[in-house]
Amino acid sequence: MKSSHRLLALAAAFATLTAFGADAATNWTDQCAKCHGADGKGETKMGKKLGILDLTDAKVQASFTDEAAFKAVKEGIKDKNDKVTMKPIEGLTDDEIKALIPVVRALKK
Numbered sequence: 256m257k258s259s260h261r262l263l264a265l266a267a268a269f270a271t272l273t274a275f276g277a278d279a280a281t282n283w284t285d286q287c288a289k290c291h292g293a294d295g296k297g298e299t300k301m302g303k304k305l306g307i308l309d310l311t312d313a314k315v316q317a318s319f320t321d322e323a324a325f326k327a328v329k330e331g332i333k334d335k336n337d338k339v340t341m342k343p344i345e346g347l348t349d350d351e352i353k354a355l356i357p358v359v360r361a362l363k364k
């Protein structure tokens with residue numbers, strides 16, 4: 256059964272993420288992965304379209320502060336032409352956003 260490998264890989268990934276609490280991991284999967292990819296590499300359709308940076312890259316991780324990450328989720332991001340690329344993520348409390356920061360940081364390889 257080939258699919259059992261996939262399941263095992265998924266279970267392993269989930270076990271890593273749940274170290275931060277199931278809610279934060281679920282929020283990443285539900286609210287962020289469609290653009291950033293579950294692994295943070297941004298290799299999604301949206302990610303390619305929007306030119307999303309690779310969050311597994313240490314240089315990318317170093318390029319923003321925790322505060323900037325918080326602000327990105329809460330207020331969104333605009334590019335240099337003032338075009339919104341990442342919309343503010345709705346429906347997350349400040350605490351839920353804060354809980355996502357370690358999830359984002361842990362994407363670093």
Ligand code: HEC
Binds near residue numbers: 308
């Ligand atoms: C609509 C697509 C989209 C969604 C959904 C999305 N992002 Fe983003 N995100 C972007 C784009 C575009 C950028 C800007 C390019 C980059 O830095 O990769 C970005 C940048 C970031 C950055 C870097 C901030 C900086 O100052 O450079 C962080 C951290 C981030 N996103 C976290 C998240 C988190 C956490 C979620 C879920 C709560 C999320 N994103 C959901 C598109 C998205």
